Amino acid sequence: MSTVTGGCFCGAVRYAITGEPKSVGICHCESCRRIAGAESVAWAVIPLAVFAITAGEPCAFNSSPGVTRMHCERCATSLTYRVEGRELIDVTLGSLDDAETWIPGQEVFCAEAVSWNALGPSNEHFAEGSSGPKFEAG
Numbered sequence: 001m002s003t004v005t006g007g008c009f010c011g012a013v014r015y016a017i018t019g020e021p022k023s024v025g026i027c028h029c030e031s032c033r034r035i036a037g038a039e040s041v042a043w044a045v046i047p048l049a050v051f052a053i054t055a056g057e058p059c060a061f062n063s064s065p066g067v068t069r070m071h072c073e074r075c076a077t078s079l080t081y082r083v084e085g086r087e088l089i090d091v092t093l094g095s096l097d098d099a100e101t102w103i104p105g106q107e108v109f110c111a112e113a114v115s116w117n118a119l120g121p122s123n124e125h126f127a128e129g130s131s132g133p134k135f136e137a138g
């Protein structure tokens with residue numbers, strides 16, 4: 001199985017993924033937007049068992065109850081998102097060494113998307129999480 005690697009901007013934190021994502025999507029939620037300082041954040045949903053930090057020690061904090069996000073303490077690159085108790089960890093596509101490794105196929109929390117961030121026409125759109133209703137624009 002091939003290994004996909006990534007890390008933060010400054011290089012202090014590195015990680016490796018030895019497996020395939022369960023899904024790949026773009027999140028438009030306000031938490032992602034404010035934490036990244038970007039209009040949206042693209043994530044790969046990875047089985048926790050195949051994700052490993054290989055260098056450095058990321059800083060972890062709770063962005064909401066039961067949600068832990070990790071970033072580099074030095075350069076602040078957003079790295080991961082995890083809901084307590086789930087055997088999954090979301091990894092930012094932008095922190096992969098090759099950001100073209102996996103292509104998003106869905107967009108979540110579209111109801112919170114900023115008006116100037118156009119949704120991808122070929123993606124599946126959800127109003128909130130991907131287990132909820134589809135998003136209808138307008």
Ligand SMILES: [Zn+2]
Pocket residue numbers: 008009010011012013072073074075076077
């Ligand atoms: Zn860093």
Ligand SMILES: [Zn+2]
Pocket residue numbers: 027028029030031032033109
């Ligand atoms: Zn989000």
